[in-house]
Amino acid sequence: MAGDISTAVELHDELIISLGRERICYRHPENDGYIIKIEQDKGARRASMNDKELEGYRLLQQEVTDLSFVSRCHGYVDTTRGRGLLCDCIRDHDNAVSRTIWDIIVHEENCDIDAVLTTARKLCDLLMSGRIWLFDLNPKNIALKRLADGGFKAYVIDLKGRSENKELIPVSRYIEYFSLKKLQRRSEQLLARIEDYHQRREELRKLDI
Ligand SMILES: Nc1ncnc2c1ncn2[C@@H]1O[C@H](COP(=O)(O)OP(=O)(O)O)[C@@H](O)[C@H]1O
Ligand SMILES: [Mg+2]
Structure with missing residues (x-):
């Protein structure tokens, strides 16, 4: 339902893995298999970096059958910090974020x-x-x-x-x-x-x- 934030994933600063140049990468609070990328202050005319990444991932999916060397993208999720792109979280053998x-x-x-x-x-x-x-x-x-x-x-x-x-x-x-x-x-x-x-x-x- 539009505007309903009760289902939004709750993000806070302690979940931040890293600040990229374009996006902030958060650990998913309920599922350690995922990260969520939120765009930083996107100017009105700039293309969405999350849209670009999702498109890039879909192109790869069409071209390559074995995608075991990329962090897979699973589409958008609503969060308390705006719409985010849900992707696999890469983790070490001991479960630390890689x-x-x-x-x-x-x-x-x-x-x-x-x-x-x-x-x-x-x-x-x-x-x-x-x-x-x-x-x-x-x-x-x-x-x-x-x-x-x-x-x-x-x-x-x-x-x-x-x-x-x-x-x-x-x-x-x-x-x-x-x-x-x-x-x-x-x-x-x-x-x-x-x-x-x-x-x-x-x-x-x-x-x-
Ligand atoms: N799938 C992932 N697993 C673990 N860490 C990640 C993952 N994706 C991004 N990160 C962390 O977040 C940072 C920023 O992500 P990135 O997608 O490169 O954003 P930007 O568009 O800002 O460059 C990365 O340098 C890395 O530290
Ligand atoms: Mg980057």
Whole structure:
């Protein structure tokens, strides 16, 4: 029922996982399998980032059968802080909310940088071999689930960039060739950034509030 907030999910500050550039990410208060993304102060003319992400997720669903490397999106929910996008929450083997590559390489003192690089490389290889056109390979948009054996598994947690590249659906070999080149460049850039940010972690930590 429109305007009925009695069914709205109640969000409060203690549930905040992280403030992204565009959205605030909350833990779902009743179900630890989900997070809810709420847009921050969206200007009137700007496209909705949650709409973009949902569209990006739906495009992926049409193109890829195995989506085990992304945080899946489940549509909108009403909350006490406005309409939010419900997505899977990536959690470690001990149920802690998984951290992003950025959080691990910049903020963790004894991070296993080789394991992070190996995991990121594996994700990039999977995207390239599957012709999966996700180009927004930013260390803040990839979460690493910690496994019981000490390794990681990577998940893309921000899919809003995908819908901007709708035209890259591989309708021809020509487009596929250039998309693959672009994905290769973005993958190399991600791996180079991981090494660079890790080396500069002391300096970057001070900038990251
Ligand atoms: N599915 C998820 N599981 C765990 N943490 C998440 C998830 N999605 C987002 N986050 C956290 O919230 C932050 C912001 O989310 P993101 O979707 O990247 O928003 P923005 O559009 O602001 O970039 C991420 O960097 C991460 O710390
Ligand atoms: Mg993001």
